[in-house]
Amino acid sequence: MPPVRRPAPVKTRGLRLLRATLPMPRSARLFLSPSFFAAMSACLRLLLFVLLLSGVVQAAPLQPRGSHPRLFFTAERLAALQARLAQEPTSAAAWTALRASADAAVAKPDTATRFLEPLAFAYRMTGDTRYAEAVRLALRRELSRPHWGEPDLLRREPVWHAGLGLARTLRSTAIGFDAIHDFLAPVERREFAAGIVRLGILPTLDDWVLGERRIHALDTMGHNWWSACVFTAGLGALAVLDEEPRARGWLERISAGSIEWFGYAGSVLENKPANFDRGGAFYESVNYASFALAEYLAFRLAWTNALTTPPAEIPALARVGDFFLDVAYPNAGPVMTLNFGDGSLHADGSRPLALLWANGYRTPASAWYLQRARTMSYREGLDRSTPLGLLYFPTDAELGAAPALPDRPTMAVYPDIGWAMLRSSWAPDATLLGLRCGYTWNHAHADAGSFILFHRGRNLLIDSGNCGYSRPEYDAYYRQSPAHNVVLWNGGAENPENTYVGSKFSGALLYPVASGDLRYLLADATGPTSRLFNRNYRHFLWIGDVILVLDDVEAFAPGQFEWLLHVGGKAERRGLDLKVADGDASVLVRPLFPTPFPDAGLPTDYPENMRLVEKAGFKDHDPDTKVTYYALAPSEQTRRTKFLTAITLVTPVNQDHLPTFERLSDAAMIGVRVRQGGTTTEVYVNLLADGRIRHRNANATLGGWETDAYLLAVTRPDAAEATDADGATRIFVADGSYLRRDGRVVLDSLSKVFLAARQEGGALEVQLQGQSAREVRWRVPHARVQVRLNGATVSPAFDPGSQTVLLTSRP
Secondary structure: OOOOOOOOOHHHHHHHHHHHHOOOOHHHHHHOOHHHHHHHHHHHHHHHHHHHHHOOOOOOOOOEOOOOOOOOOOHHHHHHHHHHOOOOHHHHHHHHHHHHHHHHHHHOHHHHHHHHHHHHHHHHHHOOHHHHHHHHHHHHHHHOOOOOOOHHHHOOOOOOOOOHHHHHHHHHHHHHHHHOOOOOOHHHHHHHHHHHHHHHHHHHHHHHOOOOOOOOOOOHHHOHHHHHHHHHHHHHHHHOOOOOOOHHHHHHHHHHHHHHHHOOOOEOOOOEOOOEOOOOOEOOOHHHHHHHHHHHHHHHHHHHHHEOOOOOOOHHHHOHHHHHHHOEEOOOOOOEEOOOOOOOOOOOOHHHHHHHHHOOOOOHHHHHHHHHHOOOOOOOOOOOOOHHHHHHOOOHHHHHOOOOOOOOOOEEEEOOOOEEEEEOOOOOOOEEEEEEOOOOEOOEOOOOOEEEEEEOOEEEEOOOOOOOOOOHHHHHHHOOHHHOOOEEEOOEOOOOOHHHHOOOOOOEEEEEEEEOOEEEEEEEOOOOOOOOEEEEEEEEEEEOOEEEEEEEEEEEEEEOEEEEEOEOOEEEEEOOEEEEEEOOEEEEEEEEEOOOOOOOOOHHHOOOOOEEEEEEEEEOOEEEEEEEEEEEEOOOOEEEEEEEEEEEEEOOOOOOOOOEEEEEEEOOEEEEEEEEOOEEEEEEEEHHHOOOOOOOOOOEEEOOEEEOOOEEEEEEEOOOOOOOOOOOOEEEEEEEEEEEEOOEEEEEEEEEEEEEEEEEOOEEEEEEEOOOOEEEEEEOOOOOOEEEEOOEEEOOEEEOOOOEEEEEEOO
8 A cells, every 4th residue: 555645734835835936035935944934933932931931921721620529538539548448447447436426416516517527528438418418507607607707816907807717717618618519509509609708718818818908928927827828718719619710810829829938038127037948847846837838738739639730839848848757756655856946745747748648749758757657646747537637648558668767867957947956866765866046036936055855765855845825924934045955144045025026146057067976066056145145156066875065155244154954854963963864764964164063062062163053944835833944053153154064875785884074174175085885085175266366276285186176076995095196986176177196187178177087997987067168188097098078989189198188179
């Protein structure tokens, strides 16, 4: 059979005919060539794309996907759940409990409003119209109200028509309306949709989004309200899409606003921080991060279910779940959480992580977390006890594939919000040290430089927490500096007004270094405390079973410094230590400098030593109960001092041979010699490097080491000679440019660096922080050493004369 000839496109045939029949110059014919028209077509498509982005040309209107219910109780999702119930006893039991609550609401119609979601879910699962009728009556009751606003907000000037209470009502009515849409008569659909618009959607959009009446900005009410109110209005708009022609425009506006909300960069003039850290963390504590993110993620999930158009591109969604993992403390009981700010010890990230999972953002680490959090009942959590959780929480098979431990680093820093987590491992009941040094405002307390410690399953060194916001103790105590593990001068640190007006100068967490069982981080709390402190630097150096806390503080006049400690167990003085214990978990807190506790006799016999002062605070979430916290108080009032404090982590392995400490000092330094596990670590603090000299370098000899470093820690086997520069197994340097011993150059860098170098066999592991452009020379025993720099294998140049390798970095 001869091949079929395909006719040329009409436009090409027309061009050929035109060029053949009309006399024209050669240059004109080029403009009528097919290649010219192809190029013009590409240009027009590009122009159309630009116009679409600019809004000059409107994109195709949003199109609904299938019939109701579209938000959450979709036919596909319900069918999948029905198929799982026979294989998942936990899900079957959850469904039985939910149906029982729906049956109870049917029996007591006056309670149906509080059970709208279980009723709606039961209708979609069974088709039993008793549930649909109960939802209809509840909706009619809600829609007969004159407004959904909260009385205190309606008394404001200008009036706030829409707050969190309205959002809760709008959410449940939108879900109920969507679920029984097929049960309602057409006239009822129009009537109910009009009521949802009048009472819920428009009051919200007029207050928060639409320019004609808007009174709020992205950062009103501490940033989480915008998410809760606006994205719930988005749920309502999706529910009434068939009945309300304006809904498509509202949804487009809300979708565009979601990009702005994730990208909110803060306000310089109003002292407000950005919403999100570059690592994905939300700044307002764990439970508000959970709340704000979950409201958006529920809207995004409903959008995906209801519309054929994809939701907005939000790159941060690939990172936001990591924060909830990093703040978690796995133990034998329910997962605990770092509770800085207005958080809670048992707040959790199950709701945002489950909704991220439902939206397609799935990681093995998320499955690990949700496996542990599947039965938690914290108010911001999500498990299978709710319709949404039963439908969208990962299946038993998905949870069963979760790893035993998450593949997460043991050190995480969120520099823009000032949170850090250092842990011994991810195993249950390990040790977790949480640090906070960032911005103070609203739900972020005046806790710059504070820390929390979990050890062996217990929260031993605690944050004081919070209480109901209407209680006077909330701002007078819980949010203020004395309620946290910080250093005070004459009873104060941060400006008490900062919890309302915001701290103009944020704290910072800087130069994280991790090398084997060594972890280091610098907390700069000077900015938030600058009304009283000229210097307020807190260094955390964790080596093995010892955490050293070095506070370098200076005020503007002599006064009384105090080192505060809030404890979660029983605390008692034992010789040189303050022992904090809860059950079989304990730590020993030992002040080393400026002076130790007296080791014998009465405190009055040693007035020059450190005093332990008991103070009265309030219990977490219980301001009616007083608790004792402690202050380490030097005997002398000074303008400048340094606290060097050792926290020993007592374990079953070391409890019979605890680490030992030997204080070191001379005119140029203070320090400590720590012996533990067959090693000796000598830690030196260069007193000349604390800012007291400005136009000279801090040249000092610290235990035989020539250096300008602020902080030096050298670890060696007990049997090794302290004078042997090559006998150290690890050297840590903070803010130093050179290190020499007996004429041998160990470190040579023009810029000062933060560095840990660990020698193991024929390998050198270097962790390096500092300025981006640098050349660092480090001593190695021979040219064949394998070198890893910041986790990457490198091949540095070796200088046989100085026996150093050149480690370079360029911006």
